[in-house]
Amino acid sequence: MSAFSVSRVVVTGGAQGIGASIARRLSSEGLVVSILDVNDVGAKETAERIAAETGGEVFGFGCDVTDREQVGEVFAAAAEAMGGLDTYIGNAGITRDGMFHKLSEDDWDRVISVNLTGVFNGLRAAAPWLRTPGVPGRVVLVSSVVAKAGNLGQMNYIAAKAGVVGLVRSGALELARFDTTVNGVRPGFIETPMTAAMPEAAQAVMTANPLGRAGQPGDIAGAVAFLCSDDASFVTGHLLDVNGGMAL
Template sequence: MTTVLQDKVAVVTGGAQGIGEAIARLFVDHGARVVIGDRDGAAAELTAKGIGAEVARGFGCDVTDGDQVQALLAFAAESFGGVDVMVNNAGITRDATMRKMTEDEFDQVIAVHLRGAWLGTKHAAATMREQGRGGAIVNMSSISGKVGFFGQTNYSAAKAGVVGLTKAAAKEMARDQIRVNAIQPGLIATEMTRAMPEHIWKSKMAEIPLQRAGTVDEIANVALFLASDMSSYMTGTVLEVTGGRLM
């Protein structure tokens, strides 16, 4: 197997399960050592143990807290000798129509997705700049941030903000050879999406030209591409991984 991340160190937030776990596992398969950050530190450690103690570590981190994000990056540097890749993947949903959504539900989603991605980008870039060897930052947006979905004013706003953050940060970080890109997944088969009522699932499927949901591994493949030198002349880019949904 081609090891496109050989000897690189990656940090993946929200990595204890789902898309984040798939990214962490694929990065290790391609030669990286990975630190999994998750608000549930025990789950992060369990996932890391399942990947392999010599190549993965788990660390409890609330991405809305700058001190904790800095501690996560410091832990990665102490464990494996630096940080070359940062994947800002942590996320939550608090769906409700705007009429019913509380201010707290709006603030929680903005904090985790947008503030979390900003803190991860800010502090990872500082670490990478100090190391002087460049790096790659991958931010997780969503197709919801492109088109806006009913009942997701908080989530759509946050994910649209991640796009703006990515493009602005890419311009600031380019002089230090730090690339910043984003992924916009569409309907991905996860435990959360599989729990949707059947009529909602069918309505979403009807919008997808490829006529199927994506997999967490398909998102991980794109993250690997953006994290590696395969995308060495790409920064400020937003890649849609949607099966053609809502083009």
């Protein structure tokens, strides 16, 4: 793995699953990490566990990404604790699945609010640091394979994840002059607490990819680490598919 010019990262939704794996990987690469999660206790416990494993500096903060004011305050607190901030991983997400004619107003609003507006809130809060001239920055936003392929019973989630693709493309253009790259990952089926809750039939459909296995959180963490590294310094506005070959 190449060197990292960036050194201080905020990871939202990092208490468990993919976010925790990204936090662990970036900590093991030498970055100072802040984990933000609506699960306050989980954020702090995961931060402590990762710090013990990697020997790095890892902070945990309670933060609901849908609360724009709180997001601003917690990003500022994280930047103060870390001595700066140059990297933002927008990962927090939820599902509330159902065929579109059965989705409640709340199912729609909540999923858009966490998975799209919440990702934007983090980007907005990180703006003062990501727009610092002469200081390289990195943004990696977590979309999904379903933003490309569609899926049954996930119209709210897919609309949000397709919206994240829009944030990547427009963010790349707006932040390029500050030497901040903005990329995304589109994970396929990854074994986490989120997918463990899916019905078995749905899990079987999502793991039927050419490589013939479910993804692991570390598969996404590796891709995110690449996009944050100096090897990816000329990559921006890109969506990296990490899905075992689904939806080529």
